[in-house]
Amino acid sequence: MLGSYSDFYANNQFRALQQFFKWYAEEDPDEPKPNIMLGMSPPKVDEKLVPVFTPEELDALLKTCKGGGFQARRDAAILSLFRDAALSLPPGTPVVELKRTTFEATGRAVEVMCAVIAADMSTFDYRFPIPD
Template identity: 45%
Template sequence: MGMDFDDLDELLDDFVSDLRQTNKSKGTIDTYRRDIGYFRRFLVQNDLPTTTAALTRQHIGAYIEDTLTRPNQRTGRPITPEFADRQYRSLQQLCKFLVREEILDVDPFLKMNRPTVPEKPIPVPPIDALRKLLAVCEGSGFEARRDSAIIRLFADAGPRIGELAPLDVDAVDFTENTVLVLGKGRRPRTLPFSDKTRTSLRRYLRARASHPFTVHENPALWLGLRGRMTASGIQQMIERRADEAGIEHIHPHQFRHFFAHNWLANGGQEQDLMMLAGWRSRQMIGRYGASVADERARAAHRRARLGDQL
């Protein structure tokens, strides 16, 4: 059976190959592959072509509209605008690649509008909730020490879960009290951590030394029942610990918001925060910790004591 070089499946393989050549992360590649798969399924379900003929403004627009209006098959709830926006961006990147390869003459996204995503401030976990979370991780067992180290590193250094999960042991430097992570765009950056986090990491590594998977010289920093912990496994651990602590569920990304909010609340410089968080746009500063920005503003006013200077 011959290859149909015009079919989306074949084009997707070429696109993925290009992404690997430009050193895109596995997570990014998996997201593009999954999203373009959703689009192809939509085409099949609606008896539309699954070739480059489908990559028109009309067909892509119909898919985005369908995504914004149909309910989630699993939950029955409306699909979020954030999900529709991700579909838009994934297909946009595919089309840019096809234009570069001269497979498409014109980029269909040139005259399209991106879905509007309403700003929804992400709640910053209160420090009392994090203390309760750490309290249920107390103990000398392997899981207790591992979970405590993960939570402390999340809150103390503010990495993304996609940066924390793949860490190897040699990424941690106890001479400088830093951890080397690989951020978006495969850009490395060094995150400092405090003494309590250092102590927690050292305790975990001592417990890790007797873990069955270390016999095979597994380089993974975070070990679970089957070897390296995945991002999903870490998220499930945090949800389980939140249940044990009797607090609202915490998404791993909320630790990043906690980190950013507390950095700014304690007088940290915005430029330094951008470096530590791996941001290139100052817009991210306003987005992170936005739900408690008024709290920081009131605290800054109290410190300034403007009226007392009159």
């Protein structure tokens, strides 16, 4: 798996299997099973820096958004947001990309939100009611 996929993906799959085998070993107290993942260590994840656009590169991209159509205005707004907000973070600052879709009762999406925020300055708390 390590040769075909990223370190992060392999580590994530390891963690999922680790939780599954922990559950499997403890599922039936009357019939204990061995946890084959016990004592195994996860694959190492190397930190990878994600390349970011320089202000000059964003300005060059912004020049391609000429025109009065919806797509040109949308693209110009997105690029302006990146230039004005995202690049104000110091290099190396971890960020979180938050995506949320709100649906109406019929299942139709009525709102889509995507935000990139500084991860070291944010806390998320979600509470979901779980029906019986």
